[in-house]
């Protein structure tokens with residue numbers, strides 16, 4: 001009955017990972033994966049997480065179901081962490097714990113499709129390659145707004161505003177709060193305020209995606225987008241991922257928050273969300289949320305976590321600088337745009353042919369479109385990467 005299935009893996013990031021794994025070349029480098037790496041190329045577990053896990057191991061007395069909302073102490077702490085800066089009273093928010101940021105996006109997609117059956121969700125071009133499949137899985141139609149100038153490889157704010165100004169009233173716009181994946185191009189606070197105002201004028205619903213909190217401009221500045229959206233909107237959603245920010249990738253820890261116009265709306269929105277969750281995974285896993293809760297309820301662990309997160313961010317900045325220096329000392333100025341991108345990703349805007357050439361000739365595995373994980377760089381890999389990119393620039397010039 002199932003032998004007619006001829007599906008193939010579609011996710012472009014997983015495809016790159018699979019071809020990297022299959023390669024037998026000893027000097028191959030995986031630059032596409034979207035996880036933080038330390039100077040040894042490892043994805044570390046923060047010490048704060050390890051210490052929290054020891055506490056949990058000693059104190060945990062039951063593995064009883066959490067319920068579809070998840071760990072409510074965790075969601076309260078996430079509220080405090082992200083929305084404590086706002087004047088809006090907590091009752092206007094409903095927050096549930098989700099299996100990662102992806103789980104939050106999927107539940108948000110189903111919720112929006114159910115609440116706004118005629119709405120379209122607008123994604124940036126380029127977007128995280130998983131955004132589109134998540135929302136088409138939730139039956140929510142998607143379209144794209146311009147975000148990135150593919151010539152200069154930096155943010156095209158004028159084009160972004162022009163496109164958003166033409167989106168039909170009642171549609172939804174997804175905006176990445178910080179550390180834009182894959183482009184590395186982000187809005188200034190003034191730009192956030194203008195987009196927020198523009199969307200309010202057009203009657204558009206903001207959906208924020210926050211997956212790199214603390215890894216772009218810092219733990220406080222990375223939340224400015226929330227303040228700017230709240231300044232002009234009394235209804236919006238936010239999908240949060242603790243994967244990178246707490247180094248909890250495989251513990252699948254995230255949250256979905258809905259900011260409502262009234263407290264009564266908030267109750268109805270939560271009921272709809274919980275119905276969708278119950279029909280899907282029923283309840284989120286407990287461990288990652290327990291870790292976050294244990295960290296955020298201990299001032300010592302919170303300090304340690306903040307320090308480790310800031311150290312990761314600083315390393316990313318240093319890696320970017322080292323790449324820029326290596327490229328300019330090799331005599332090419334084709335990559336100057338890297339200075340105007342920030343966060344964990346650099347986006348080179350490469351064609352499939354160029355990506356294949358980098359894989360075959362230099363054993364370098366970039367992400368879709370030439371997404372480069374800046375944290376994946378280290379002194380050992382830098383010469384190989386800068387040599388390949390310099391050669392590519394020369395080849396392109398002919």
Ligand SMILES: Cc1ncc(COP(=O)(O)O)c(C=O)c1O
Pocket residue numbers: 034099100101102103128176181209210211240241242243249252253254
């Ligand atoms: C922009 C963006 N949103 C959401 C996510 C989801 O993160 P996770 O499901 O791993 O928590 C990611 C992960 O890479 C991402 O890059």
